[in-house]
Amino acid sequence: MQLIIYCETRKDLEKALDCSISEVILGHKAFSRFGRLGNEEFSQMSQYAKELGLRIIFEWDILMTEKDFLRAVQALKHIDISLIDCWRVQDPGALEYVMNHFAHPVQYICETGNHNLSALQMWKELVGKRLDRLILSVELPKAKLKEYREKLNIPLEILGFGPILLFYTPRSLLTPLIDKKSDEFIEAVGTSEESPHKGFPLIQNSHGTFMFHIKEQCLLDLCHELRLIKLDYLRIDLRQSSMSYLSSIAQLSLNFNERKFEEFKCEYPKSVMKGYFRVNKSDVLFPKLKNYRLRARDNSYVGEVIEVQKDKHLVISIKNKNFSLKNGDTLIIHNTEGKSKTLTVKSLKNSRYQEVEKIENAVAVINFSGGIQPRSQIFI
């Protein structure tokens, strides 16, 4: 398993080389969400990276509307890409463009969704032989990474250390709060009383506004497991902290040592976590969100309670067109708390409040029974 790293300065490149890292991501400010390199700097960095024998990845991970895309294509004409080894893209439009205009290998960022094998296979087949690797979501647990590595049989990469991006909008959200131009780089921290987590890092730049998790992703203590599942690349992102931590990170990834890890965590300015690496249960709360109506219905479904007058009556709306309600019928009512009640119809009136013998596909007033609320569901 190899480490890869974002580099913004010549020193960063040297540091990468010192840590036996052979592949670096260069972020041009017009193409990379957090890129800071202009044309000249990009060119110089590329040359120096090549002198050091490093493989260069051109990161193009911004999302673009049609007009942004045309601007990006124009900007690309002024950048020296002669030394790059590979493209790294996320917008499918950028993927289509580099596939048709350049011959380099392509790394495709599948970090937004793509949480199933079929989706990943679709991207793999689309890019074909030029696919250098897929970059997977950190929401995938280890078992899935293992399965995908075996079944896809292509190199895979995940974020091993660095900020977890939670939110990306093209709108400038921080500018209105301060007196600055909207394309200036602004950093802030946001805290809401309504969220259990405090202190979300925020960045605004020319590409929009970004929010990050309060903790950073850290899989350093799991590198042996990642090697066992044959993960190919582990990405390190120190753009929001400092490249000075790279040596410790590289050391720990290679030779994990519990004590040194604890020391490192004390020293590192942010808290870290393993995120969803062990398990992803982000759908377990859904049954609680689902309301009581979502229980399976079949031909036994009658309708819904629409009014309850305590000790007087229930009014029901008969929705099953094939059902005719009569005195003496036994109804099973699932109340809004999920409990079932049985009720025998002893009194039956229509909406004029007149006694009738049967009612079909209309409103019916029947005898009251406790523990039933409006919107309770009725079955036979």
Added chain:
Amino acid sequence: MTNKTPELLAPAGSLEKLKVSLLYGADAVYCGGQKFGLRAAADNLTYDELREGVEFAHQLDKKVYVVLNSFLHDSDLEQLPEFISFLEEIQIDAVIVSDPGVIKTVKENSQIDIHLSTQASCLNTHAAKIWKSWGVKRLILGREVSIEEAGAIKKSSGLEVELFIHGSMCMAYSGNCVISNYTQGRDSNRGGCAHSCRFEYSVDFKNWESVETRKAYFMSSKDLNGIALLEEFARHGIDSVKIEGRMKSSLYAGSVSKVYREALDYYKEKGHFYSEQMKDWEAEMNKFSHRAYTEASLVEKAGEDSIFDERQSALSQDYVSAAEVVEAIEGEHILLQVRKAFVPGDELELLPFRGPAVKLNSEKILDISNQEIEKTRPTTLVKVPYTKGAQELNIVRKKSYAANNLL
């Protein structure tokens, strides 16, 4: 002369709302089944309700699209083929999908048309080519795309394009927000969004020491309202305009559908929107609950004025949803299910499926047992005298006194 207008596509968070949206003029509705869509907390439709909804729509020569736009995990995908077979059997008109794995599963198991969900954030012609190569028939473009850009994408891709025209907006690029996943343990891309962007935050500008900490709803978007841009939608050949709001009330679904229907019909006949009625249509948009409006990125990139300060919300509602018509018996009574309490003499308006709102006689209100009452309560049934034109599922709204007092 008949001028081409976009399809009007409205939300159907439940079977009742499906019917309401269609009866108030939508050409098509989109709804969710029990799973696979992005609104875990919405009522959504059961199998039986979906079947009934499709029959209802097709009888009116209208369409039903079913959302399967979650980013599914492998275990979710396993259950999908059976649901797709069911959807094909009941002859839905298209599925709305964002995940390539779901596209593959739909294609392998059916001939159903595929519309690409806005959740996939398709934003440009180059991306459109990829989705087209995967068999997508229609692109529901990202909310960041302008009408003009959408027209260009349609032209170059040859695909149908759909744009949101009205309703709440996700502040993030769709599919690019996982705040809820990490803060609430709920996958926002599988329907668990906790709307953290609507929270108030105190924002501390650490690196700008001269700036004080600010409290603001800085991530909250105003609501989209494109009524004044309908001509642009038509001019650029947009195939479908979509109203957001599967979680919203029938009043909302019905009222918005009705306004856009009237406006589109006007254009169909006249070929322009230079109508005195434009003011009325715009006024109608203020008669139900909404955040302050914006045209967001429909013309040019959404700017600072597209951000919504939640403290403005009290100003944004002229009418409230008072009731829905359960039954109308000519010459006798209208049976209403009360949503918001009202009293005899309150200004109630019945919104017919076509034509202007009609005042309801609310001087004498009876309960279902024909006893006169002095105040209604939500979730109860009441009778008011019959008013000509009233029909089952009509919406009844009440003038909001809070709004009056603020004016």
